[in-house]
């Protein structure tokens with residue numbers, strides 16, 4: 001007897017990635033030989049590698065979730081659906097470090113459960129950059145280096161999306177947060193195309209991150225502001241705008257957090273209305289950028305530094321935390337967004353598509369649109385190739401399961 | 414103008430000018446206010462322009478305005494005044510203020526700043542910042558004007574940091590590939606300079622860099638950092654077919670996995686795993 005398990009209702013290996021949100025899954029009997037009956041009780045459970053993540057199963061998306069689930073599966077090959085999600089607080093640290101198993105009793109009343117099929121999966125979660133394992137760091141910097149590839153790789157598109165001329169699409173107006181959410185997700189999916197085990201980590205700029213600013217990771221700035229990397233770090237070949245290297249000069253002790261920034265608690269206390277919360281764009285967001293000299297301290301050059309994406313990942317995480325705290329996942333709720341702002345130029349209203357993914361280069365949009373549509377995912381369908389502002393709110397599918405964007409944060413449960 | 418610059422240069426010598434100053438530690442507990450509308454930035458702009466204010470206050474004002482440039486819808490309404498204030502600050506007596514103002518201007522490809530930086534490289538008496546800093550800032554928008562100066566610096570300067578910055582600038586200039594290759598293959602050059610050349614050559618001629626990387630890995634006399642750099646380049650960007658065909662290299666990799674410094678062993682293992690040798 002053999003069974004096949006499908007994660008995110010797909011057989012492709014790229015779909016075997018989970019978050020805290022429920023993933024729709026299926027199991028079916030592919031080889032009924034030896035089956036004592038026309039249907040089998042199949043028990044789903046896991047085996048976890050050391051340091052691996054943890055998942056839970058449920059028959060319905062809403063739960064209840066448990067470490068095992070027994071379902072009745074016909075032997076005629078018909079699929080039975082179930083749901084899996086990562087157990088909050090127990091993300092994976094490596095690819096395929098959780099193995100889902102399907103078992104059935106070897107005889108009707110036997111205590112021996114025979115293995116019918118296995119499938120390795122990963123609970124792929126965005127984590128605090130300061131806490132990554134050395135394996136996670138190595139894979140992250142290698143994926144960034146590969147995407148950059150002499151400045152000629154796909155990374156160049158991301159660099160060109162975030163320039164002075166396109167700034168009005170992304171800054172100073174309400175879509176600041178949704179636009180950057182789509183931008184980060186697009187980049188993260190490209191990193192995952194290089195190495196599917198990579199999730200974008202966040203730099204908590206209100207806490208010291210001594211492990212992040214090291215030669216094997218994002219580098220140590222010298223007195224001139226050049227980022228020094230070890231000879232084994234592939235980021236030593238980083239190149240943007242035809243120039244190798246990264247310029248980043250911290251105005252703070254890199255063993256400490258930058259001064260003058262709102263803490264997470266202060267940011268989350270900006271109020272339950274989006275109009276108040278989005279003032280985080282100045283402090284801590286802008287202030288985090290300008291706690292350095294170099295690339296990251298100007299809009300037009302910020303995207304030349306990989307740290308920029310980790311900084312913005314934290315801004316996005318703060319939004320996610322705020323959304324959870326105030327239940328602001330539904331863009332239809334007035335307090336979730338700044339809907340009636342007279343400054344809402346095209347691209348900042350909920351129903352507007354966002355540049356550059358919409359490819360629009362006329363009207364008040366920039367005259368260029370690098371990178372094409374937003375990268376797709378084998379795990380989820382949202383936010384789609386040409387996301388609208390409103391497609392970037394319900395990232396965990398709490399209003400509608402189809403809105404899941406396929407990412408989660410280690411401390412936003 | 415020239416007189417003012419000369420004065421500034423003396424000031425920079427006196428205070429070192431190069432030291433990274435972690436400012437604001439005393440203010441650690443205070444949250445910096447970033448205004449939500451451009452007119453509210455005018456007081457900060459006044460402080461930035463006022464030489465009678467302390468340098469800390471002026472740097473903080475500069476940081477506030479720059480942070481607001483990330484967030485304000487109407488920032489453009491004060492941009493001309495901001496640029497003018499930055500140009501003024503670029504010639505201030507305070508080296509840290511000069512450097513930061515020039516950095517912001519250079520990232521905006523400001524012609525005034527570029528000209529001042531080039532002038533300082535041609536005539537050190539007029540320099541607003543050290544030559545390595547000037548080259549770094551010019552690399553935000555490298556163009557023909559800086560290439561001959563940078564090439565000259567590689568041959569004449571004895572300052573490692575300045576030469577390294579010159580190499581960085583030249584990485585955007587295809588005509589400089591031979592110079593860069595010479596530096597890379599010259600074992601008497603400092604390892605940091607050679608590593609910079611490796612990055613630069615990777616940009617200009619990746620095939621050449623790959624060939625150098627193979628030979629560096631095979632060279633038992635090569636500096637360990639350069640071997641690591643070569644090995645990293647091969648692992649990250651190598652051509653799988655060329656590597657599979659290179660018997661010597663494959664043999665060397667199995668040696669390196671067994672012996673040598675831990676970091677080289679680790680890289681060799683990564684290499685073998687990637688190319689499934």
Ligand SMILES: [Cu+2]
Nearest residue numbers: 285289312483
């Ligand atoms: Cu930003």
